[in-house]
Amino acid sequence: MKLLLIEDNPAMQTTLQRSFERRGITVVPCTDGARALDRWRASVPDVVLLDLSLPGLDGLQVLTLARAEGLRTPVLILTARGTVGDRILGLNSGADDYLPKPFDLD
Helix, strand or coil: CEEEEECCCHHHHHHHHHHHHHCCCEEEEECCHHHHHHHHHHHCCCEEEECCCCCCCCHHHHHHHHHHCCCCCCEEEEECCCCHHHHHHHHHCCCCEEEECCCCCC
């Protein structure tokens, strides 16, 4: 399985990447919303983990553009934005699931 991890926080990205790789999942890291679509197209991931607060393009912009291009990869939004309104907006923008931070990796 290949996972595209779009997360700009270095500590969070390292923690997530190590956890997934220990489970045998190939991780393609991306730290910038502006580069996220190129990475998405080039890596052809099985799933995308998407933070919303990104430099370049916001995660919702990345998701909206990806869906408009026809990229149908399942997306889990993983973000500090945890209000009900944020969740509804994320899901209505094309995310398959929404997990607010903090969360438990186990």
